Amino acid sequence: MKRTLPEDFVDRMAALLGKEELSAFLESYNRVPKKGLRANTLKAGRDEMTGLIPFKTQPIPWCDTGAYIDAEERPGKQLAYNAGLYYVQEPSAMIPAAALAPKPGERVLDMCAAPGGKTTQLACALQNQGLLVANEVVKTRAKVLASNVERMGIANAAITNVRPDQLVDIFGPQSFDKILVDAPCSGEGMFRKDPAVRSAWSLDNVAQCARRQKKMLETVDLLLKPGGELVYSTCTFAPEEDEQIVEYLVESGKYEVLPIDLPGLPDHGRPAWTVHGCGAVSQAVRVMPHRVEGEGHFIAKLRKTADAAPAASPQGKRSKKKKRSLWRRASKKDLKDFTAFSETVGLHLDRSDFVIASDTLTVLPEGLYLDQLNQGRWVRPGLEIGTFKKGRFEPSHTLAMALTRDQIASVYNFKDDDEAYAYLKGEPIANTGALKGWTLMCWRGYPLGWGKASGGAIKNHFPKGLRILKK
Incomplete structure (x- = not known):
């Protein structure tokens, strides 16, 4: 499939890559994008997940819970999807959370969280221990985020819908061990997937994104503990939004770049693409679509040095009067x-x-x-x-x-897949046992929702907004 790319974008990539590499890079835009799944280890591992879906998979090198699937597959139609056993995610988008690698019990912030791929991946690493804050500034996208967090059964997530600087008011300075910033960017890495991104691109937008990213990272500096770790990522190739942002952090004197030790990622940040030749950016990772089976990304991992100056809240940002809490x-x-x-x-x-x-x-x-x-x-x-x-x-x-079947006594297991699909359509289920009242409805031991048993039937309480029309 031939894709038309912005002329200024091609000219800039020609200057950056050189003639030989540019040809391979441009040819990658004519290939079909890869599709991936990531197992939700709060419910099932990758092998268990792949055993419950009817299509072929191949392991994704940099994510031990991820798998490639063929582009024509429809993973959102599977019972395993509705049971929250996996998240449908672009393969290279799995790298940032894997690089951050939070540990159970840590306080973690996903600053730009919707639609939820990275949030749910961070939750798996935390194993429902500690605090995971997922923030999304756009209200409609925050609702999508909440829906994905719900489906994956995450118990330790708090979802906010605020500007990044307002997070300092809520949580206070130096309040997170690890922060993921998958920054809003010019989206060059998504050109072959999304025509709207291609048509909206401009060099002016690249410069504007870089300014917004620096502003956002000022807030990150307030929120991150000294010694804490930050993963900064984009889905663009623009050095102004990638290497030069990392150089900006390093030159502040507060951050050091850490290596990202994940397999299958041959390309790194390029010091020649910085303003002052910052060698530390060579430890960042570039995902180039002509070299890796995935869309374009840039990922850098940094540590806030322990001798960083104590953080303070931005002047004039705090509310003078607290609103009355509903809680x-x-x-x-x-x-x-x-x-x-x-x-x-x-x-x-x-x-x-x-x-x-x-x-x-x-x-x-x-x-x-x-x-x-x-x-x-x-x-x-x-x-x-x-x-x-x-x-x-x-x-x-x-x-x-969020439940497992050993947390509750009143459980109904569907007799077959057809009965489980009937439940997802909103149909009542025959009560073949002695069940009474609220019942956890399970497919192969994994919850799909609630039913309420009375007499010979179980009334369907699967949410109307989630019901399906057919298999």
Whole structure:
């Protein structure tokens, strides 16, 4: 397929790459983009995941939970997808979170998180321990992010919808061990996937993106602890947004570049493309589509040096008056109906920090506190458990997706795939056992949602907005 590229872009890449490499680079735009899946290890490993899908896979070198699939496959139609066993993700987009490699218990921020690929990958590394803050400034995209976090069953994520600088107001300076900034960029690496990105590109936009990226990194500097680690990534080839941003951080005297030790990535940052010949950028990684089976990316990993000056909040950014919080801590009396529900279905939750807002019960992740909910806009500050109705408690779909079958006694396992698809369509299911009341509906042991058993039927409580029309 022949793709028309912006003339200024081709001229600039010719100057950067030289004639011989440019030819191979341009030819890569005529190839079909690769498609990938990444196993959700909160539920299943890569081998287990690939055993539950009906198409061929090949391992992705730099992500031990990732797999290539053929471009014509439709992974979003599978039961394993609805069970949250994998995330559909462009292969090279798996590199930034793999490079950051957070450890369970750490405080991690994904600053530009939607649609959720990197957030859900970070969550797998954290194993639902510690705090994962996923921020998205665009409200509609933040909702997509929340939906993906829900499907993957992530219990320790807090989702915010604020400008990056407002995160300092919420969490305070030096509050994160690791930060991922997959920065908004000119998107040159996505040209063969997205015609709209090609048509919107200009050299002026490249310069504007670079200015925004530097501004965003000023906020990162406030939020990151001394000794903490930052992964900065883009999906563009522009040196102004890649090597020169890393050079900007190094020349600030506060950051050192770390090597990225992942296989299958032959190209690195180019010191010749910096302003002052910064040799440290050679430890960053470039993903060039004529050399790697993936779209174009740039990834750099940096450590904030321990002797960095103490961070301070930006002047004039803090709110003079805190807004009244919708959230309050749940009392024993508040939890009466939830406790009754838990006893009825045999639910076991090893969590205790319950908060309530507008009759919705949520459990906060470790390291997130009630008074922080007074600041900013929260899409979801933790794991939404359910809603209090008049005299009863109704569990949320989010809770269903975060559970494992050994956490609850009331479970129904679909007899076959056809019955599971019928459930996803919203159809009632025959109650062939002695089930009564709320029931976790499982496909091969993996939750798909809730049902409510009464008599000979299980009423369908799969969310209407997620229901499918056909297989």
